[in-house]
Amino acid sequence: MTSPANDWTADLDLLTAAARLAGARALEFFRKGPEVWWKNGGHSPVSAADFAANDILKKELLSARPNYGWLSEETDDDAGRLDCETVFVIDPIDGTRAFIAGKDIWCVSAAVVHKGRPVAGVLFAPSLDELYTAAADGVALKNGQPIRATEPDADRPTRMAVPEDMLRHIDKHVVGGVHRISHVPSLAYRLAMVADGRIDATLVKRNAHDWDLAAADLILARAGGSLVTLDGEALSYNRPNVSHETLAAAGLSRLSSLVDASRHLAGH
Template structure:
């Protein structure tokens, strides 16, 4: 059994990758979830089962929060909880794209203390432990230093650039997009993009792992209004996300509030 939570998450992410990749090119049994009409595949469910069994067997006293699991009432009283998205970017997975990820985190008292985002097709494994920095494939990563929106390359959806979101004026950024929210967060942590933001209510399993990668890489990461992100909430959604180095974060937030 791995001696610490980060090592456990890394092992679990690699096992998840083996499971997901076995479905590539085969039947996916795609269905839409009744609650929100988003797609789920046989691969999502198989990965979820593998992660649940592996992680809960190793840490039976931890709570469990996953996009593909029924609610676990025990997570509200557990000191630590796994927060998991078995496949983040399911639509990309269905379409045969590369940018889908496994996103795994351990939360303690509302804060993420260990995190992994793994993109197996792209051979990228991002990992962080609280106070230990962030790494990509074992090498340290850090956020970029661009401090002005006019020079910033950001990851965001097109609707996020609509004027009604920006009382202080739409920032003159260069916008790009990636289908996995966890990957967007990771790319900012890596310094390949300067910021990311989303203004829709955001599920914890999409952002928990990436939020620690960002903070350990030197970013400021908050909700859309600059509020602190807290995880394992009774209703596990955040009020959007804004992430960038502290100076750029402040410049973007000034236009939002």
């Protein structure tokens, strides 16, 4: 079946249930030395847990919505997704390096993208027992409670999770300076931290992919923030090329100043 127009709550419920199942399956491998392979020329690890979680998500989601397309980091890409108005965009474990190292900050990222934009999104961090959810025109929630991105505060520096090499080029351009937050190994989770106000902003290096971003993009948007290019444009998903250029994320009231301060970092 297809969700009724402008009502994606049923899809959100479906994503939530599937993400919980996939997260529980991944936990069975966590801190137990799962088998690991290397892809992308040896630069990107993937574990047995990634594949097991991906299998659950694909089964649960496509059995319920067989007419939706499918895009997952751990499934060979099928160009047929480009013919679908509505697509599941999945990262079964965002933060695989952290997962393999036994660190808690990793999550299942699952989104429904319709006509290029996310309309339902879930991030589930099972090791932290944290669930982020949002649907188009709804409220972003963390464990059932509304969350909100921060407003500018002239009395303190901007708390940013940003790669150190980018920090050197941005600190002097941000009014009040930057307080750098230590490395957050999951990109999706880092964007969720902007959505729930634990950090004020972040920059994303080029070549992040749809599956890293789609669910978190919607959660941040429904929490009063935005993820944009350094031209200030919203992202479009389910294109032939699923990687993106350098990005900025913050609450809406501070976003334009962040983009202005970061524009010279295009291409990083």
